[in-house]
Amino acid sequence: MEDQAVASAEPMNEPATHSVDELWLEVLQQVSARTSHELKGALNGVAVNLEVVRSRSARPDAAAAAVAPFAASAADQLDAVVGMTEALLKLARPPREPVDLGDTLDSLASLLAPLARAEGGSLRIESQREIGGSLVRARGNVVRLVIGATILAALSRKGDIRCRVDVGEETVVGIECLDAEGPLELPSDVMAVAAAADIRVQSEGQSISLAFPRAGAARQRTPERA
Numbered sequence: 001m002e003d004q005a006v007a008s009a010e011p012m013n014e015p016a017t018h019s020v021d022e023l024w025l026e027v028l029q030q031v032s033a034r035t036s037h038e039l040k041g042a043l044n045g046v047a048v049n050l051e052v053v054r055s056r057s058a059r060p061d062a063a064a065a066a067v068a069p070f071a072a073s074a075a076d077q078l079d080a081v082v083g084m085t086e087a088l089l090k091l092a093r094p095p096r097e098p099v100d101l102g103d104t105l106d107s108l109a110s111l112l113a114p115l116a117r118a119e120g121g122s123l124r125i126e127s128q129r130e131i132g133g134s135l136v137r138a139r140g141n142v143v144r145l146v147i148g149a150t151i152l153a154a155l156s157r158k159g160d161i162r163c164r165v166d167v168g169e170e171t172v173v174g175i176e177c178l179d180a181e182g183p184l185e186l187p188s189d190v191m192a193v194a195a196a197a198d199i200r201v202q203s204e205g206q207s208i209s210l211a212f213p214r215a216g217a218a219r220q221r222t223p224e225r226a
Helices: 002-008 017-057 064-092 101-118 140-155 188-196
Strands: 122-127 160-167 170-178 200-204 207-213
Touching (some): 017 140, 017 188, 064 101, 101 122, 101 160, 101 170, 140 170, 140 188, 140 207, 188 200
Parallel strands (some): 122 160
Antiparallel strands (some): 160 170, 170 207
């Protein structure tokens, strides 16, 4: 009986792994569902413009100037398709650890920025320094979950979203929804995952600040109760 109890016990102050992964899967499904229209639209644009190029270039009197704008438009839309597809595939694969926060944020922004523009807003990333190589201690799917859920919450306001990254002793991501009404909040289950991973979440008005412990930093353990 004692061996069975030890085997079934979970680490203190850590959510069950499958719970984190399931929560992230739900967020990824939301991201995929909300970006599918933009991805299909870009693919359709590529097909339409290439068909125009094909049909006009087949005419005996075809001139390069007549098809060049359509070829350029197809190339731009193809670049958008490639960028969104690469980001989606990267987020669908198991994350490398320790996690590069900048890479995760770039992937989510690549998928969700076109959606923000389509809805009349914007999504941009600002940083005082290069954020690539900003390794954090939290598990990969925890980082994805917390950042993804925050950006989705901001997108629901249909405004301009600014993601500010400050790299120091902690890597802090501030996500602000400009001109939004009411406080920006995260679901309670996401808040619980963040707390268990020592990610400090501060909500103030239309902004949420996420402070991630850097890789290699000592973990702050919750004191045991007497």
